[in-house]
Amino acid sequence: MELRINGMTHQIDVEPETPLLWVIREELGMTGTKYGCGLAQCGACTVMIDGRVARSCVTPVESVAGAEVTTIEAVETDPVGRKVVAAWIDNQVPQCGYCQSGQVMAAVALLKENPSPGESEITEAMVNLCRCATYNAIHAAVRQVAKA
């Protein structure tokens, strides 16, 4: 099938139910998107599909035929993405970093849909797990972009 990722079209030959996560990581070799649980519980695998937040571990690749997938690798090609990354650096958000691709993508999706989310909107959208508990810093970074 044909897959659109980060503005490029790829031909891939996989079982239709293969999770998008593993197509991204293994067929396309882009490892920024992480595997944490495979069960839609953690958010480490967060990408955007047609601009909306999605968890690639529970997205059968067949279901994104014709859609535009954006991964962390393309985050800095987007103006909102650049702002989010800058805020992440300003706030020194990551610790181990493993969840952070997903956190950044969740933040970008939120801020693209709603450029100035309020406190509770941030809390409702930023639901990915972080075992290093960088939650205070994540919240601060999103707030920083929201206010700017």
Added chain:
Amino acid sequence: MLKRLIAVFAAAIVVIAAAGAWWATRVPASPFDRASQASPGATEAPEATVARGAYVARQADCVACHTTEGGASFAGGLAMGTPIGAIYTTNITPDRETGIGSYSLAEFDNAVRRGVARDGHRLYPAMPYPSYAKMTDEDVQALYGYFMKRVTPVRQENRASDIPWPLNMRWPLAFWNIPFYDGHPYVADTSRSAQWNRGAYLVQGAGHCGSCHTPRGLAMQERALDQGSAAYLSGALLDGWYAPSLRNDPNTGLGRWSESEIVSYLRTGRNVHGVVFGSMLEAFNNSTQHLSEEDLGAMAHYLKSLPGDPERDGKPWSYQAAPARTGSPSNGEKIYAARCAYCHGVDGRGRGQWISPLAGASSVLSKENASTINITLNGSGRVVQAGTPDSYRMPPLRQLLSDGEIADVLTYVRGAWGNGAPAVTPEDVAKLRRTTNPSSDEVIILQMR
């Protein structure tokens, strides 16, 4: 599926205990009475018969109830909860002491089709013998051949039920049979096609679909055993799950499903309308996927002949996109976005055949909310098709969401996308939380050996 089927006969027992015991304890007659007097167990069944018997065992899903996870095939021991104590399924391996190795064909037949064990005691109708009664002599004979010749004998004592005396007396069950047991093998309806008749035979007989999908009466009997009544397969609440209507109801039944969609559901465990879950998952894993395309087609054909009931089912569902929101989202919608939408989609449409839609799903649309609550609390076991476990499973959310949150999110789901089903209360959730357990996330495959 009859796991943990509620078998309540306590009240009836007391009332009818005074009736004549001779009738109740006699061993009924079997067409095989003469045939297999000679050497019980030592069947001369040819290979073809044994193979057919294995297939009949799949149709009847014997393995699901008579095998425990990790236990020997058909050695029994599975607990089935009843309000008066658990009963345990029996060893049906051909072990001569503890299993059915010394059963003659006639004795086997009496157990399967008449609910009477070799020693004359009555089986609880958790054993679906009222359905199995419809099986043909040939199928019963083949089944016997399979059990005797192919199943490995295992020495494992049967476990007595936890039901206390005097409620544990079995002979009064014979009186239950008078109104609720018809006892005749399936009679073909010559006005119908061969395919329809084959489907009816499987659905009513070995498949015992009605055990879950037909509502039960006061004595726990299925209210109908065939299409003669509109109650037949019209949906039933059992053991914490609501088995939806299998009739042509567009909302809560199979009205929107084509025959080929029914077939793919039974063969692959999934189609665009949904993925098997709850008790149906076990029926799929162990039984329906093993049936031939032809037989599944016949079953689908038969089911599609059962008319729906617009009065019960209501106005046919159609998808309605969420109206533009005014104000902030409800708590349920917020929870949906954080916990459900990643898989089932913000639009409730699921992901093709891989992840069930919630928009228009019969279990969501039905008035009974048990299945939606149960699967939210407890998740789904692993669907294993042709030996391969599913890629996606529903996780149990019981530790992640409170009763109130589950009620909120299910109320949202039941109201969104045109679903229009009634709200769920925290009390409904609390009740099921207490009486159910999370489903296993292990790949469980019961072997037939």
Added chain:
Amino acid sequence: MNSLASTDLGPHDLSETPINLSRRGFLGASFGAFVLGVALPAGPARAQAGAGPAIDPGTRVPAFLEIRPDGSVLLQSPFIEGGQGIFTAMAQIVGEEMDADPSRFSVVAAPPGPDYLVVNGKLRITGGSMSVRTSYERMRRLGAIARRMLLQAAADRLGVPLADLRTEPGKVVHIASGRELAYGELAPAAMTLSVPTDVPLKSPADFRWIGKSVPRLDVADKSTGRATYSIDVAVDGMLLAAVQHAPRLGCEPAALLNEAQVGAMRGVHSVHRLPGAVAVVADRWWRARKAVEALQVEWKEADPFVQRPFPVMPADFSSAALKDKLIASHGKALDAEVVGDVGGAMGKAAKVVEAVYDAPFIAHAQLEPPAATARFNADGTLDLWVPNQAPEIFQRNAAKLAGLEPEQVRVHSPMLGGFFGRHFYYEASLAFPQAMQLAKAVGRPVKLIWSREEEFLRDTLRPMGVVRFKAGLDARGKPVALEAEVPGEGPRFRVNKVPLDKPDPTAVEGIAEKPYAIPNRRISQIPVPYPVMIGFWRSVGHSMNGFLYETFFDEMADAGQQDPFALRLELLAGNARLTALLKSVADLSGGWRRGPYTAADGSRRARGIAMASPFGSEVATIAEVSVSKNTIVLHDIWVAIDPGHVVNPAIVEAQVRSAVGNGLSTALLEEVVYEHGRPKARNYDQYPILPPDRMPPVHVRIIESGAPMGGVGEPGVPGVPPAVANALSTLLGRRIRSLPLSKAPLTASAS
């Protein structure tokens, strides 16, 4: 299979395992004379008797530093980065003395080798909150040596005496002429010089970077998906593998019922039996995983006559039954701390308080599931990419398993996607031996990834903690005697295979040697082995013992009608450091108030306090809670930490927040439950960890008392569960003695 199939990984060599994860033994360690001047050998070397002059760890500059022509610096870090900021701290420390801007550093984890045994100059592990405090001076000296070598190279180049030169960040300056030579140009010559012995260290007053919140070096890569972890490793020609472990440790695969079917699945290369597991090797991990899940395995019970380096899990084991057993156990008690005469004082006490407290097994649940890549090379060597906190120990065990010399094994230590003690050398909890066996069997490199479910099945757990407390109070309600019996096991003796004939410090730390002036104390351990794999968890014994002790402390205070804050202050009278700390956290929180009280928003709230002395640091924690919709709500957590000195305050603060998050997660939610010998939870659905909406603002105050440097990665954990539990107990009017708090009914009691 070949000899690799053997499960005998050999016993642990104690000399290289974490010797003592608590503070004892690390303070005041002296840094002896340097023996310098050896040429750097071509390959990794071993410090072995008779193999030439011993290498003094942390001195041979070329083993650590590569200064590139553009002046950027590549530093080989002895410690592994897993979020604790150690790469940045190492760059700060080395850069400070070398006079090179840490922001020009890139840092990688060093390969195994004697140069990197910088923990007190003896060993190398990343753990025990030890990295900075045990290597601080040595790493500074390394920077100073490098600077001297650069100066010398400049002196040689310019033909001037050393004294005429000084450095500025990244360059040497000739004082008289102002002529500058960049480090980048000097490096090739400098690196050939012999290593000087007599370099002075800077005065802390001159520090340019140490003590400052220098930005972390790994943040940009981690914010853009560029950081790579073990799970991301790719090598040419590799295959991917997935495993299915035996449901219970000790069981072995017997029959594979559908091997042929699984072998024929798309992409599958081969099906394997491993010790205690089956594996599938395939062209893609997803296919390997689907296939290995499809494998129908009959497991046979552990052979009781086989010796194993790990316990066998019985089929009837349950964590609930273990807890009951611990509460009731009355074996031989091993004294860990005895002060005064507890029996006598208890007899004379006006009031005696007794209570049993417990905390459950806890999983690491780090977000990166274990992954390991193994590649056997044509020259007989082995490359391993493996998450680890101790490269040399992994190297040695890998070599033993492969029948190689340690020098033939190159251990690569990628960034850790969280560790918290998960990646020490734990028998039966490791992916790399499996990856090695599979690579050997298929003759190609293999990357093995454990699914989240397999990780929850084989993680080493924080041990269950149970303590029987008894306190004697005098007529004024002040404690005069305290007795604590700790039945159970600690991870240090378990992992290091020390016989349980004396108390395991990791079982009693946080209960023994508390600073409170209770005149009569007896703390003892009653060893009871657990049939579960146990290991080190963030803050080790402190992480549950902090809860167990500091909540009983409040119960004791209540029994004597003492305010718990005031009682702590009183029992710390004369201890200036802790008195200041306690006052500081109260001050940070706006003054001590216990509650319950009604807040501005109408909610009923209460606060709890707790103290801990883990890993050489001192910590005081206050938490404010309320209950809303039958859920515990945290409003704020205030932490004052005194680690003596700090290198990077921003990193310390971030580490404290992170530790608070972990502590809160264990307080509220976490519990590994075993039934029928199996953990009930195999993913985050049934093992919830702290989600973002339950993390309160965490306020941190760092106090640099000037005491010897303590750790910072773990000390934030142990104060949180007791502070929260104490607050909740106050709010509910009922003592809560068991974790996690999600089990506690949240209705207030009248008493």
